[in-house]
Amino acid sequence: xxxxxxxxxxxxxxxxxxxxxxxxxxxxxxxxxxxxxxxxxxxxxxxxxxxxxxxxxxxxxxxxxxxxxxxxxxxxxxxxxxxxxxxxxxxxxxxxxxxxxxxxxxxxxxxxxxxxxxxxxxxxxxxxxxxxxxxxxxxxxxxxxxxxxxxxxxxxxxxxxxxxxxxxxxxxxxxxxxxxxxxxxxxxxxxxxxxxxxxxxxxxxxxxxxxxxxxxxxxxxxxxxxxxxxxxxxxxxxxxxxxxxxxxxxxxxxxxxxxxxxxxxxxxxxxxxxxxxxxxxxxxxxxxxxxxxxxxxxxxxxxxxxxxxxxxxxxxxxxxxxxxxxxxxxxxxxxxxxxxxxxxxxxxxxxxxxxxxxxxxxxxxxxxxxxxxxxxxxxxxxxxxxx
Amino acid sequence: xxxxxxxxxxxxxxxxxxxxxxxxxxxxxxxxxxxxxxxxxxxxxxxxxxxxxxxxxxxxxxxxxxxxxxxxxxxxxxxxxxxxxxxxxxxxxxxxxxxxxxxxxxxxxxxxxxxxxxxxxxxxxxxxxxxxxxxxxxxxxxxxxxxxxxxxxxxxxxxxxxxxxxxxxxxxxxxxxxxxxxxxxxxxxxxxxxxxxxxxxxxxxxxxxxxxxxxxxxxxxxxxxxxxxxxxxxxxxxxxxxxxxxxxxxxxxxxxxxxxxxxxxxxxxxxxxxxxxxxxxxxxxxxxxxxxxxxxxxxxxxxxxxxxxxxxxxxxxxxxxxxxxxxxxxxxxxxxxxxxxxxxxxxxxxxxxxxxxxxxxxxxxxxxxxxxxxxxxxxxxxxxxxxxxx
Numbered sequence: 001x002x003x004x005x006x007x008x009x010x011x012x013x014x015x016x017x018x019x020x021x022x023x024x025x026x027x028x029x030x031x032x033x034x035x036x037x038x039x040x041x042x043x044x045x046x047x048x049x050x051x052x053x054x055x056x057x058x059x060x061x062x063x064x065x066x067x068x069x070x071x072x073x074x075x076x077x078x079x080x081x082x083x084x085x086x087x088x089x090x091x092x093x094x095x096x097x098x099x100x101x102x103x104x105x106x107x108x109x110x111x112x113x114x115x116x117x118x119x120x121x122x123x124x125x126x127x128x129x130x131x132x133x134x135x136x137x138x139x140x141x142x143x144x145x146x147x148x149x150x151x152x153x154x155x156x157x158x159x160x161x162x163x164x165x166x167x168x169x170x171x172x173x174x175x176x177x178x179x180x181x182x183x184x185x186x187x188x189x190x191x192x193x194x195x196x197x198x199x200x201x202x203x204x205x206x207x208x209x210x211x212x213x214x215x216x217x218x219x220x221x222x223x224x225x226x227x228x229x230x231x232x233x234x235x236x237x238x239x240x241x242x243x244x245x246x247x248x249x250x251x252x253x254x255x256x257x258x259x260x261x262x263x264x265x266x267x268x269x270x271x272x273x274x275x276x277x278x279x280x281x282x283x284x285x286x287x288x289x290x291x292x293x294x295x296x297x298x299x300x301x302x303x304x305x306x307x308x309x310x311x312x313x314x315x316x317x318x319x320x321x322x323x324x325x326x327x328x329x330x331x332x333x334x335x336x337x338x339x340x341x342x343x344x345x346x347x348x349x350x351x352x353x354x355x356x357x358x359x360x361x362x363x364x365x366x367x368x369x370x371x372x373x374x375x376x377x378x379x380x381x382x383x384x385x386x387x
Numbered sequence: 388x389x390x391x392x393x394x395x396x397x398x399x400x401x402x403x404x405x406x407x408x409x410x411x412x413x414x415x416x417x418x419x420x421x422x423x424x425x426x427x428x429x430x431x432x433x434x435x436x437x438x439x440x441x442x443x444x445x446x447x448x449x450x451x452x453x454x455x456x457x458x459x460x461x462x463x464x465x466x467x468x469x470x471x472x473x474x475x476x477x478x479x480x481x482x483x484x485x486x487x488x489x490x491x492x493x494x495x496x497x498x499x500x501x502x503x504x505x506x507x508x509x510x511x512x513x514x515x516x517x518x519x520x521x522x523x524x525x526x527x528x529x530x531x532x533x534x535x536x537x538x539x540x541x542x543x544x545x546x547x548x549x550x551x552x553x554x555x556x557x558x559x560x561x562x563x564x565x566x567x568x569x570x571x572x573x574x575x576x577x578x579x580x581x582x583x584x585x586x587x588x589x590x591x592x593x594x595x596x597x598x599x600x601x602x603x604x605x606x607x608x609x610x611x612x613x614x615x616x617x618x619x620x621x622x623x624x625x626x627x628x629x630x631x632x633x634x635x636x637x638x639x640x641x642x643x644x645x646x647x648x649x650x651x652x653x654x655x656x657x658x659x660x661x662x663x664x665x666x667x668x669x670x671x672x673x674x675x676x677x678x679x680x681x682x683x684x685x686x687x688x689x690x691x692x693x694x695x696x697x698x699x700x701x702x703x704x705x706x707x708x709x710x711x712x713x714x715x716x717x718x719x720x721x722x723x724x725x726x727x728x729x730x731x732x733x734x735x736x737x738x739x740x741x742x743x744x745x746x747x748x749x750x751x752x753x754x755x756x757x758x759x760x761x762x763x764x765x766x767x768x769x770x771x772x773x774x775x776x777x
Contacts (some may be wrong), residue, residue: 036750039750040750040751043751046492047490047491047492048489048490048491048492050492051492052492058431059435062431062435063435066432101538102735103735103738103763106735106761107493108492108493108494109485109488109493109494110494112431113410114761115735115738116735116738116761119424119426119427121427126426130734130735131734133727133732134728134729134734134735134736135728135729138734139729139731139733141730159537191390214495220422220426221425223422224422224423224425228422228423229423246744284731319732319733319735354452366670
């Protein structure tokens with residue numbers, strides 16, 4: 001009873017001038033409508049070129065993979081084999097796997113590119129990952145305490161995460177996570193922080209099916225990369241094994257770096273559970289924009305990052321084929337300018353350095369990483385906003 | 388001799404690709420290759436080189452397209468060379484055909500009856516398809532498909548096959564009653580009987596008495612007309628009775644043709660009206676086997692019209708009146724607990740199959756009546772009657 005009254009008073013007090021992350025609620029609704037309009041426009045335009053692009057990338061990935069596996073028979077070509085296999089794994093995980101498993105290509109009706117059927121060449125089983133990523137991370141992006149990708153339950157990546165001496169190892173933990181990223185991503189779905197808090201069993205209870213899937217997938221990946229393919233090359237067993245291991249590590253390092261540049265550079269905002277309760281579609285869009293950062297670079301760099309270099313657009317439109325993000329970015333950036341919203345972007349080295357600084361700084365108590373200010377659309381006349 | 392009659396004889400030739408692939412098949416399907424190609428599967432690599440190479444998937448190349456009838460709803464027979472993975476079919480079975488329709492880049496899958504005689508592993512077979520106005524796939528296959536194109540297939544499926552009652556001696560009489568396109572599976576059975584029967588004076592004989600009663604809209608609309616005329620004329624044990632236009636099925640006529648029809652193995656395939664009449668005449672006789680045409684359950688609400696219809700949850704057997712709310716909300720209202728995640732259309736946790744009917748995407752307003760379509764039920768509402776796999 002009291003709660004209802006309090007809520008009503010709160011709503012009544014939400015007057016025209018009240019602001020949420022620098023915008024009035026009316027402005028946020030308008031922002032949401034503009035982004036919805038952009039979304040519908042691109043969805044209506046999906047077709048042959050998108051399908052053709054995906055098939056082309058898949059064909060390239062399969063070619064790199066076959067070439068990589070075959071070149072291990074030719075010992076002097078070892079570096080080439082590793083490079084080829086690394087490229088194959090990166091394409092498989094990023095531009096193909098991540099995006100297909102988001103349902104970006106479900107509309108094609110091709111079972112080979114269906115989000116319910118696809119699995120990728122990495123340790124994390126598709127079903128576990130889709131729950132933790134598509135649902136938890138993409139719905140509750142950057143809500144500290146709800147989005148398990150804020151620090152992955154291992155690192156302190158936000159000043160609102162309470163410090164304890166364990167975090168002195170922040171840089172070391174980050175380095176280890178980077179090197180063995182595919183193992184980390186797979187184990188992430190066991191929600192170990194819940195296990196340590198005593199709220200669930202590591203391998204039993206609700207974790208039992210999750211763990212069973214992880215074991216099965218890890219078994220298959222290990223068998224393939226560290227037993228069967230090395231054995232097939234006979235006398236070159238060890239060099240093939242080392243090559244496969246190296247390719248997996250190269251992919252780990254690359255994907256870790258791209259992903260950490262998506263939400264952790266300086267200026268990216270985080271949110272509290274309270275402020276995001278009952279949020280509107282516009283507020284959700286706003287949170288995705290303020291909570292993500294882009295990497296600028298060449299076309300090759302966008303392809304190799306699965307277009308996650310357009311993390312802002314990916315978080316606004318996670319189910320739209322990623323190849324559309326570059327063209328959407330032009331409009332999103334223009335919208336940000338009009339609303340006086342920060343649009344966090346920078347070249348890879350700048351974003352990486354920013355992330356690195358945060359990892360080191362937050363290994364100590366306190367922290368200063370503040371979100372970039374929202375100027376709001378004051379600078380713009382009401383007329384142009386209404387247009 | 389018409390081209391159609393001579394066609395079955397030419398069918399069991401295998402393509403070179405199929406012959407090369409067969410000794411490799413067991414190796415490609417081995418656990419070792421499965422482990423090496425994990426998680427994508429060996430077919431995802433084979434298709435990179437040739438769409439007709441497959442270890443598990445079934446695909447087929449269109450060998451030829453033969454137009455049977457013209458008019459508003461033309462009919463064509465497609466001769467298909469399947470991959471070596473095709474396990475063959477029994478007369479009367481159908482196959483799911485997946486087609487990527489150019490321009491929209493979407494694959495649509497529909498079931499079609501096989502019209503040629505029973506096939507063996509990797510052997511050619513034919514589909515005889517009528518182009519329906521509302522059927523994108525049938526229309527495309529009849530009007531636009533070209534020899535050389537590759538289609539995606541399932542294995543042959545369906546229980547409506549040429550299997551007789553255990554008590555029936557193999558020489559006893561058979562009856563086929565068909566209407567419209569329902570002639571296709573019966574044609575496969577007749578062709579099988581003639582092929583597998585015996586030769587008498589150089590003419591194929593079914594080896595038993597067969598009564599074939601078929602109802603069609605008009606003589607011009609009659610598919611397999613030439614072949615049916617030849618079958619009717621030849622001394623082959625098969626009696627053909629064609630009925631056009633207003634002539635409807637009557638028990639009296641059937642009794643005149645086959646006095647003990649209730650104790651005779653009978654195959655029935657046709658539109659709902661014909662099926663009802665024949666079913667009544669057979670009075671629950673176990674000798675009657677039938678196959679329906681899927682009646683179209685979809686009745687879409689027109690734009691602006693009030694939603695009227697039911698959502699049927701086919702797994703749980705529950706039904707609820709469509710209200711315009713999301714199917715997820717309506718399922719929960721009906722007491723079901725489907726899996727869900729974000730409830731805003733981004734995470735795909737709640738994806739289910741809409742087996743039939745029309746739905747509207749709440750975010751885009753787009754309506755769709757495609758059967759067996761995957762929908763995110765949190766952002767999809769019924770736009771008329773629909774069936775959801777829940």
